[in-house]
């Protein structure tokens with residue numbers, strides 16, 4: 776995975792896992808100095824992808840991926856920022872990722888902290904706070920496979936071509952449900 780992250784700490788949201796980061800880099804022979812972090816909420820969101828679970832377990836065992844949860848103080852700070860900029864559809868997992876990045880940014884200023892995401896709402900709030908963002912989609916490194924559309928608010932999956940959720944009207948996201956080799 777040749778994503779361009781100069782910083783040493785990469786905080787991954789669910790879309791980063793769906794895009795295959797850092798799942799593919801676990802099998803790469805080239806050494807990487809990037810330390811990956813994510814939260815329990817994100818792990819719970821991505822563990823429905825069977826292929827991911829073994830890779831995530833391996834990454835955690837080998838210390839490449841650390842699962843750390845932000846304190847309530849940071850979660851509330853991020854919620855306040857999100858409200859300020861009108862981002863109301865962020866899930867608890869989304870908030871947890873921004874809050875973790877903010878916590879690490881403030882506690883370890885010697886390390887550059889980057890959030891890896893494809894989610895515009897996460898990126899928007901993170902940039903308002905002054906956190907660094909790295910996109911995966913713009914690099915064109917999505918895996919092929921079966922994608923479904925889902926509402927991140929209602930947690931409903933749509934197998935048709937719907938663009939917005941029929942329950943709440945939010946714009947649907949795409950999620951990889953099975954990866955092709």
Ligand SMILES: [Zn+2]
Nearest residue numbers: 926929940943
């Ligand atoms: Zn919905």
